[in-house]
Amino acid sequence: DTGVSQNPRHKITKRGQNVTFRCDPISEHNRLYWYRQTLGQGPEFLTYFQNEAQLEKSRLLSDRFSAERPKGSFSTLEIQRTEQGDSAMYLCASSLDRDRGHGYTFGSGTRLTVV
Amino acid sequence: AQSVSQHNHHVILSEAASLELGCNYSYGGTVNLFWYVQYPGQHLQLLLKYFSGDPLVKGIKGFEAEFIKSKFSFNLRKPSVQWSDTAEYFCAVNANQAGTALIFGKGTTLSVSS
Numbered sequence: 001d002t003g004v005s006q007n008p009r010h011k012i013t014k015r016g017q018n019v020t021f022r023c024d025p026i027s028e029h030n031r032l033y034w035y036r037q038t039l040g041q042g043p044e045f046l047t048y049f050q051n052e053a054q055l056e057k058s059r060l061l062s063d064r065f066s067a068e069r070p071k072g073s074f075s076t077l078e079i080q081r082t083e084q085g086d087s088a089m090y091l092c093a094s095s096l097d098r099d100r101g102h103g104y105t106f107g108s109g110t111r112l113t114v115v
Numbered sequence: 116a117q118s119v120s121q122h123n124h125h126v127i128l129s130e131a132a133s134l135e136l137g138c139n140y141s142y143g144g145t146v147n148l149f150w151y152v153q154y155p156g157q158h159l160q161l162l163l164k165y166f167s168g169d170p171l172v173k174g175i176k177g178f179e180a181e182f183i184k185s186k187f188s189f190n191l192r193k194p195s196v197q198w199s200d201t202a203e204y205f206c207a208v209n210a211n212q213a214g215t216a217l218i219f220g221k222g223t224t225l226s227v228s229s
Contacts (some may be wrong), residue, residue: 033216042205042219056216103149106159106216
């Protein structure tokens, strides 16, 4: 297993366009998290899944954002009608629920630039 | 709601100097505490963690952190830094309940000159 994989690594899009990112977690991990990180800030929690169920969403996750995890494997994060303020690094992480003290494994992220 | 405060935004040290990065959290219940490191151009990596037991925890690369419950603190230390420790360091906390999300501090940038 090669860890948490995120695609694409970089995405440049025009304002108003829709974008979709993909995250493939470590195969045996049942929890999957999405974070957003902007320059000079720590990662900000967006949402998380346990298997295919989306259990928590941050108030940061506006109606333009939607995440799915069909079949409890990979996950997608879609941003509709992108705005310049959406420019950030989008991070995915995964963990095992019984290992709540063990932290997460993060992917390398998808850097979104909205022009 | 949980929150994490990292006191130092940017720390500049010479090689062999000692390091201490401050981290305080706000949460009334039992917590798990973490330090993550992000080297330039790389993804976040777990440096060390605390979830129970000895409040002094040792991590990779000679780092350690001490959990002081009465002060709601989890400061990161290293006796002698190296140039390769140049990175961004994030303190994080989550409630000791299965599935609760990690909340991160804003990070501290450490620059070590050789």
